[in-house]
Amino acid sequence: MDDGSTRSDVPETYFAPAGRDTPDDIERKQKVVRANPLLTEALNAIPGMVMILNTHRQIVEANHAMMQVLQVTAEDLLAKRPGEVVGCVRVKEGPDGCGTSRHCVTCGAVNAILESQSQKAHVVRECRILTEGNSGPGAMDLRVAATAIDVDGEMFIVLAVEDISQAKRISVLQRTFFHDVLNTAGCISGYADFLAREHEAVEEISRLLVRLSDQLVEEINAQRDLVLAEAGDLQLQVDMLTTWDVLEALCAQYRKSPVAEQREIQLREVWNGVIWTDRRLLMRILGNMLKNGLEATTPGQTVAVECLNQGEDVVFAVHNPGVMPTEVQLQMFQRSFSTKGQPGRGIGTYSMRLLGEQYLGGKVDFVSREPDGTVFTLTIPKTAPFIRNSDHLHPS
Numbered sequence: 001m002d003d004g005s006t007r008s009d010v011p012e013t014y015f016a017p018a019g020r021d022t023p024d025d026i027e028r029k030q031k032v033v034r035a036n037p038l039l040t041e042a043l044n045a046i047p048g049m050v051m052i053l054n055t056h057r058q059i060v061e062a063n064h065a066m067m068q069v070l071q072v073t074a075e076d077l078l079a080k081r082p083g084e085v086v087g088c089v090r091v092k093e094g095p096d097g098c099g100t101s102r103h104c105v106t107c108g109a110v111n112a113i114l115e116s117q118s119q120k121a122h123v124v125r126e127c128r129i130l131t132e133g134n135s136g137p138g139a140m141d142l143r144v145a146a147t148a149i150d151v152d153g154e155m156f157i158v159l160a161v162e163d164i165s166q167a168k169r170i171s172v173l174q175r176t177f178f179h180d181v182l183n184t185a186g187c188i189s190g191y192a193d194f195l196a197r198e199h200e201a202v203e204e205i206s207r208l209l210v211r212l213s214d215q216l217v218e219e220i221n222a223q224r225d226l227v228l229a230e231a232g233d234l235q236l237q238v239d240m241l242t243t244w245d246v247l248e249a250l251c252a253q254y255r256k257s258p259v260a261e262q263r264e265i266q267l268r269e270v271w272n273g274v275i276w277t278d279r280r281l282l283m284r285i286l287g288n289m290l291k292n293g294l295e296a297t298t299p300g301q302t303v304a305v306e307c308l309n310q311g312e313d314v315v316f317a318v319h320n321p322g323v324m325p326t327e328v329q330l331q332m333f334q335r336s337f338s339t340k341g342q343p344g345r346g347i348g349t350y351s352m353r354l355l356g357e358q359y360l361g362g363k364v365d366f367v368s369r370e371p372d373g374t375v376f377t378l379t380i381p382k383t384a385p386f387i388r389n390s391d392h393l394h395p396s
Contacts, residue, residue: 016099016110020056026079030060032154039151046160053157057081057099057113060156082109082159086140087131103330109144113157116146123147126164128334135232136358139334139350141168169230184216211256222284226351234359236278238384243307243314244272250283251305254290262299265290271309277384281355285364286316288348289376293320296374313362313379321373329368352378361385 012018021029033052034040040061043050049066051059059077067073070085083091083098090107094100099110108127116123124145131138143162148155188209195205228234251265286305293303297320308315324332333353356364362380 012095013100014094014102015104016057016114018096018100020058020079020096021054023079026054026058026060029054029154029156030078032152033061033156036151049161049163051077051082051159051161053082053113053159055117055155055157057110057157059085066161082161083107083129086129087133087138089130089132089137106327106330109142109146109159109161112144112146113159116148116157117155120148128331130333137353139165139354141165180219181216184212184219188212188216221280222351225281225284226354229351229354229359236359236384237280238276239279241275241277241279241282242272243275243316244270246279246282246286247305247307247316250286250290254287254294257291257294259291259294263294263297264302265294266302266304268304268306270305270307271314272307273309273314273382275314275380275382275384277360277380281359282378282380285352285356285360285378286318288352289316289318289378292348292376293318293374296320296322296324310379312381312383314382316378316380317375318377319373319375322368323370324368324374329366332366333364352376356380 043052043061043063044065046063047065049063049069051062051066054060058079058081060079062074062077067077070077072085077085081091081098088098090101090103091098093102094104098104099107099113104110107129108125109129112123112125112127115121122145124143127140127142127144129140129142131140141164143164145160145162147158147160149158150156191205191208191212195202195209225234247267247270251267254260255265290303290305297303301321304319306315306317306319308317333349353364356362356378360378360380361384362378364376364378366374366376368374
């Protein structure tokens with residue numbers, strides 16, 4: 001008779017090995033750890049979050065700091081994996097939970113644990129995690145250190161976790177803010193200098209200065225709104241909009257942008273209807289989608305914009321002919337991950353998800369595959385649900 005422990009009963013995995021210890025094994029290994037007072041005292045002396053994992057990446061012990069931060073008991077943590085206790089959204093996608101989904105191949109925590117196990121070494125990695133909790137979607141930037149140890153002939157992994165979200169957030173905001181604002185300010189300065197020397201060009205240069213000044217103000221407002229949104233303090237301005245007017249204004253704005261040079265922006269199928277939402281945030285999300293699409297195309301190619309009627313919802317879509325590498329797709333919407341591979345940037349897709357889902361009550365998604373290319377979509381209700389939520393609502 002099958003005793004339930006055969007390999008055929010172990011769920012498949014897309015990355016890290018599947019399978020878990022039995023409750024009896026978990027309890028036995030916890031006793032092994034707790035029988036070593038020096039180890040447990042050292043664990044609780046550390047002010048940051050530290051846990052001890054078995055070879056299946058399950059928690060057998062955690063320090064007091066971790067329980068305080070997560071507001072849980074030792075029993076709540078026992079036998080769970082790290083992603084399962086912090087609310088990682090990828091847990092439910094894996095056949096055997098944390099570490100076994102397709103996205104886990106890019107997870108710094110899982111990779112650190114596996115490398116430490118295989119090499120019996122101390123391994124440090126950074127880890128970006130998308131979370132889902134009672135307050136809605138969130139994001140964490142962590143630094144994890146995994147160390148393989150032997151306790152009475154049993155192998156364990158000591159996993160120390162440091163939350164570096166605030167430091168990453170500041171770094172990204174500073175790099176992006178200074179990069180974008182300084183670029184725009186430099187253009188304004190250059191045109192102003194030219195204007196002082198070439199009086200006959202006054203009318204044309206004046207138009208350019210107005211456009212660049214508007215762009216500078218928008219970039220400053222975008223950074224301010226992102227900071228407020230992450231803090232949960234962003235106030236919404238509800239307007240009645242027509243989808244055609246929104247997309248016409250969007251395309252007109254970006255056709256003048258340098259990123260659209262030698263590229264075509266095309267309005268395709270557009271459902272021309274009325275929606276109630278925040279125009280500023282809607283334009284910002286769609287603008288990021290369109291900008292990403294233009295940056296992903298080569299000269300001579302076309303980026304298409306659509307709007308589709310879907311019952312009580314409306315779907316905005318931006319299509320470009322390029323296809324993103326799998327590694328990029330797996331890390332999409334992470335706060336400090338950039339699709340362009342530039343360190344310290346990567347706010348665009350993260351802010352799309354934050355504003356579109358947490359504030360506009362919708363869904364931001366994408367599909368990228370051959371031969372169709374890449375399509376980013378924003379699905380929002382025609383009558384925004386936040387009208388019923390006075391916490392974020394500021395009627396216009």
